Each structure stands twice: as C-alpha cells, then as structure tokens.
Amino acid sequence: MGLFGKFFSPSWWNGATFGTALFSNRHGREVGRxxxxxxxxxxxxxxRRRWVIYDGANDGSRVPPGWQAWLKGTIDELPEKDLPPRRPFEQPPLANQTGTFAAYKPGxxxxxxxxxPAATGDYQAWKPE
Incomplete structure (x- = not known):
C-alpha cells in the first residue's frame, strides 16, 4: 500500500498506519526482520519498549516463537543470538489457520x-436428585 493508501484507507488491520510508521521512524530503531x-x-x-510492524495482516500468530519471546522481554538478545538453532524435526511456525480452508476439521x-464415530455406550447422563 502506497503513501496515498496510508492516508485514505482504514489500514490499521493491514500493516502499519501512517502514525505508527512516523512514530517508528522517529523513536525506534530496526533490530531485525x-x-x-x-x-x-x-x-x-x-x-524495554519493543514492537513489530507486520508485513501484511496484523495477526500476532504470524510472529515466530523466538521473536515473540524477544517482544515480551523473555530474552534480551535477538533470537538468532540467544536461542539454539532449529532442530531438524521442528516445523516452521504457521499463522493461525482458523477460518481458512486449511483449518483443522475432525472426521x-x-x-x-x-x-x-458411533457412541460407545460408556456415558451416563447426570440426573439431579
């Protein structure tokens, strides 16, 4: 979204607004991507004041676990320096899939x-006395 779009669209849900970008450029320094x-x-x-500017939709589940720990102050160094490398069996983090076609739907x-599956018959309904 260009500069024109930042002024005339409700872009608070799709990236940083003009005010956030202005504040970030004035008072913040980029530490990583x-x-x-x-x-x-x-x-x-x-x-101690840390924040993220999303590339796209503003959704906290799009922040990887290491950066989430840095944002909350759990770790002081950047994730690349403070956390161990990713193990081979670890999968990359996914954003919240609720409401999409990729969401989990049980059989x-x-x-x-x-x-x-049919009921097994091991359930008894509670009846008040």
Missing part, C-alpha cells in the same frame, strides 16, 4: 471428511 517480512523495532531511549464434522 523475520522470514515473513515482519520488522522488529526497539525504542531508541528505552530498550464427522460439517466441514470434515468421513462419518462421526
């Missing part, structure tokens, strides 16, 4: 495949 293109900043005067649900 992740694979998704998100930019991580830290306040020039107060190192027998309205959007899922298959048939719901």
């Amino acid at each position: 992740d694979d998704a293109g998100n930019v991580y900043l830290q306040h020039k005067d107060d190192a 027998g649900s309205l959007g899922g495949q298959g048939v719901r």
